[in-house]
Amino acid sequence: MTETGAIPTIPKVLTRIEGFDNMLRGGLPQGRATVVVGATGSGKTMLGLQFLADGVHSDGETGIFVSFEESRADVLACLGALGWPAQAPDAELHIMDADFLPNVVQSGAFDLNGLLAALSALIRESGAKRIVFDAVDVLLDLLDDPAGQRRELHRLFHWVSTEGITAILTAKADGFDLGNPMPRQPLLVYLSHCVVILRYNLQDGICGRSVRLLKYRGTNHSLNEYPMMIGARGIAVYGIRSSDMSYPVSTRRVSSGVERLDTMLGGGYYEGSSILISGSPGTAKTTFGGAFIEAACARGDNALLISFDEAPEQIIRNLASVGIDLASHAAAGRLRIHGYRAAAIETEAFLMKVLAELDEHNIRALVLDPVSALANRTQFRGKNEAAARLLDEAKARGITVVVTSLLDKATHEAETTQAAVSTIADTWMELTFRAAGGERNRAITIIKSRGMSHSNQVREVSLSHEGVTLSDVYFSGGDVLMGTARIERELAEQASESARREEFERRRVELELTEQRLSMQRMELEAEIAARRSELKSLQDSEDRRLGRKQKSLDAVLNNRRADDGVRDGD
């Protein structure tokens, strides 16, 4: 039964059941029998019908559903739940129901020749590629002796491979061993190519479904058990993360809804990233979530706000008081708001509902307030599995998610172990209170933000009817100033600034005046200098004239005397 050596690749048929094909590494074995075992109500019939319905929808393949337990009407009702049209033609999906079983009497041995002959004829007639034998255990139970059971099972499996039709055989688990369901006919498991186990998980009074592959010949299949849900879209398997993560990565930024926060983050959140906002009660976590949602709707994106333990109407009212208008976006249908009582949600069903909504309404922005409500609310592996899974699914869809988380101030431990969510979150911001000078003020810090250069500054958060604003904080003597202290500091700074301005003005005017005065003085002096110069000149002139006149009169005297000639020539 074990496979060794090189694994041959066998052809497979996609089920298109969400997550299931990943588990199966590509689908069910083509032209072979797969056995689905599970307790009553574990989703066996649904799985079979989904496989057939998808064959019709996606591949145009006709299917046959052989029901040994449920009436045709019940099968149609189940199909209707999957969105199958009530008046669907039998040409696409043949339903054979075994409504004869309740009033059947048995006497002695029988075989399945009749059924298989009829089915062969039907396959030739309709070209069916897929078949489901639902509740084959009911039929086998009629074969009292084990030898007969074995013979007919061999006949059935042989028929499947001869016809080359892809088959699902469902079988109820023996008794009510929810932990490890096995069919009453172990041979079913040995003969089939692939065995799927559907199981209930009951833990702390909360029941969840799960799915596991017991075997898959020729396929290196996943051995893990995965959570499974049945919702409006049928079955979905979740939590299958390949160890290599790959998400669509965007460099587009979307606004956080708070202008200065966008600046701190270097342009806003990355589209498709997840943002964790933690803080103690009353630190305005919801407000930041609301601001983000409002900005998304204003951009024209569809948004979803999920609130735990707070009614949507109350959130709308409360956020309106800080200038965040969600009502008009909700009225326009862009925004969907749901309130859940955290204690009452069934995690699996809740997750499924949310995911369905994300897809159905093309949601681009999601807020979970607070994500702590999902902690300890899952039946699968680890406390934060549900929250982590939701973030994972949102990320795979490229949706930007803001989750808030409560922080217990006393222990400084988050209500949900923040370590879990914070590892998934790309951006983690913390809102805190600072009490000083007789008041409490909110502050925001960016703890981490992957892939972007972000501010390391603490900013004060102020809420008013105009919205959220962030302000600088001041350091004074090693202490952070916020609130009134900050305002006082700002006023003081403003006052000293204006004093400095005034002083400057005064000095400037004074200096200008001095300069003007000196210029005037300079002009006066220059005028005086000019006057003195002309005075000096006229003095010189008159002296020159006087000396000239004196020489002339001297010459005249000498001429008259003629006595002193010799003296003068001798000089």
Place this chain on the structure above:
Amino acid sequence: MVTEQDKQGTSTGLPVALSLYIAGGANPSEAARENLAAALRELMIDDSSLEIVDVLLRPDRALSDHIYVTPTLIRVEAGARKILIGDLRDVAVLKRFISGP
């Protein structure tokens, strides 16, 4: 019992419509044919109007009549459909099925 009087005469026609669905000559099918013929003889019922359908030859009948296993004996009376499956080895069960209410 309405049929008490019928049983005392010679062979009568079938009081009800009986159809036996078989798959060729497979063991249980062959046994069922023999067991049914014997029971009808004992009940002094003429089997000429008994319908025997070989589903290997007439798979369409298996489909339309909802035959899942072979052999299957179907009795229709006043619209009520009763089904007996198996090789009909238990004579008492078979007789009750044919002539019972």
